[in-house]
Amino acid sequence: MAVSGVGSNTDATAALASASTTSVDSEQRFLKLLVTQLNNQDPLNPLDNAQLTSQLAQMSTVSGIEKLNAALQSLVAQSGSSQTLQAASLIGRTVLVPGSQVALAGGAATPFGIDLQGGADSVKATIVDAAGNVVRTFDMGAQAQGVKAMSWDGKSDAGQQVADGAYTINISATAGGNAVAANALTLAAVASVAQNSTGVTLNLANGGTVGLSSVKQIL
Structure with a gap:
């Protein structure tokens, strides 16, 4: 047994x-x-x-x-x-990160960006004010996939200087009549760096935080 x-x-x-x-x-x-x-x-x-x-x-x-x-x-x-x-090493540097807000101060040129997820034969970026009115349109034509850095001189489509303040970027992109995923990128300065359970994060001077992997371009 x-x-x-x-x-x-x-x-x-x-x-x-x-x-x-x-x-x-x-x-x-x-x-x-x-x-x-x-x-x-x-x-x-x-x-x-x-x-x-x-x-x-x-x-x-x-x-x-x-x-x-x-x-x-x-x-x-x-x-x-x-x-x-x-x-x-990014502390004090400016980076392009996902975001649709752009600030205009003193009429100075305001950098922003576009992150295209695929090639497109038509790409347009529009800047609208707080009331939703379009103040400037950028027709970029055909663009390859990737990040495109751009700037705005603070003027409207009529060539007039617009008031300082917060504006919003809207992106539209198509290829063969079909929509192509595209995200707006906003410029921000890196104030400090932190490491937590989710990885390395960047504390931005505008008060926001983003993951290190969210940085699309360093300017």
């Missing part, structure tokens, strides 16, 4: 699966269970090679996964530190 309890395969596997210990502790636990199982096996029905090999393979898998997790955590930590150092 086979011995049950600590010597059973099911109990040994369950004990290994529920152990939330370090790799060394797991190996010691496994060896202890294996020795106990061998000492208590039925002499007339000993543990066959297939069962022993299966348990050894399980232990090797558990140990390998723990080592892999430790290696991945180390790589993630190193990557995060490297990204933070790289992002720190």
Whole structure:
């Protein structure tokens, strides 16, 4: 009659699966269970090679996964530190990030951008005021996929200087009559850099925050 309890395969596997210990502790636990199982096996029905090999393979898998997790955590930590150092070089620089707002101050040219997700045979950018009135239209014609930096001199389509304030950029793009995804980009200065659970973020001078991956162009 086979011995049950600590010597059973099911109990040994369950004990290994529920152990939330370090790799060394797991190996010691496994060896202890294996020795106990061998000492208590039925002499007339000993543990066959297939069962022993299966348990050894399980232990090797558990140990390998723990080592892999430790290696991945180390790589993630190193990557995060490297990204933070790289992002720190952006402090004081201006970047183009997703956003449709553009500010006009002192009539100075205001840079903005367009992020085309595909090639288009017609691209238009319109700037509207707070009331929704179109004050300036840019007909850019055909454009290839990618980021396009642009500027606005603060004048209307009639050539008149418009009042300082906040304006909105609207983008439309088509290819063969079909709409092409396109996003407006706004200019912002990087004030500081932070690292949190979601990765590296940039704190902008205008009060906003964006992820490092959201930076489309550095000016």
